[in-house]
Amino acid sequence: MLILECPNCGVMADETELSAGGEAHLKRFGPGSSDEEFEGYLFHRANPKGVHFERWRHANGCGKWFHAARCTNTLEVFATYTAQTSTVPDTVIAAIKAKRPDWSHET
């Protein structure tokens, strides 16, 4: 069972209170982009075994979106953070590196 702390309302929310929103920090390609860029934006998703950044919505709660950094392998949660950002905050990267020294953030 995955339990994430919603950074908006502070609740330790059980997975069943949340709805998953897929990979976080995608760059949107719209009108004027190449076919390859648009295809990548629509369909290509990272599927790592390990550290992953995701969007979640506290659907049966405050209703707000937020971001979570967790390990897809162990379900370890490193941090949850605001949805109002397009990049991973340095504090979150530091929190992951403290637990996974070998991990590096690819941008």
Add this chain to the structure above:
Amino acid sequence: MFEVSALNGAVADGPTRVEEAGLQGMVTLKGDLGSAKMKAALKAVGPGLPDRRQIVEKGDRAVAWMARDEVLILCPHAEANAVVTELEAALAGEHFLAVNVSDARAMLRVTGPGAREALAKLAPVDLHPESFRAGEMRRTRLAQVPAAIWLSETDEISVIAFRSVAKYVFDILALSADDSGRVGYFG
């Protein structure tokens, strides 16, 4: 406005009693909760702005924190439209939304020694007396539907759900509160 509540005051009696609380005025207010105008407006119509996830009561009115840009104002059913008018006047010029949602919701009350346990069977919330205390507004789900619950005093839990699922919520609460299914986990 409706003159009949969702379940017309249905009751499931027992040591732990589930009842539909009847007509309850509810006004949803969205906007910038940090603004001075908003704080003043909430003071004018009720007890003022609650802290995060709290519900504050004053007389027959209450204000509950629902999200970082939303509060719910509880008032007598007949006064809900007046509260909306008052808020619209007080917040003129601000970016906000105030709507009378009284008839879109149903309010239920679970009272008795098994009240915590009845809710704990349905919601993924730690309802232990040391974790869940009076004054906290907890939005969560009850079995398959969203709901908001709070503890008014010892052994009395109020529940707000959508009117369309009022019967479902009443039925699952009545089943969970049935004395033959009591676990006694919370003592």
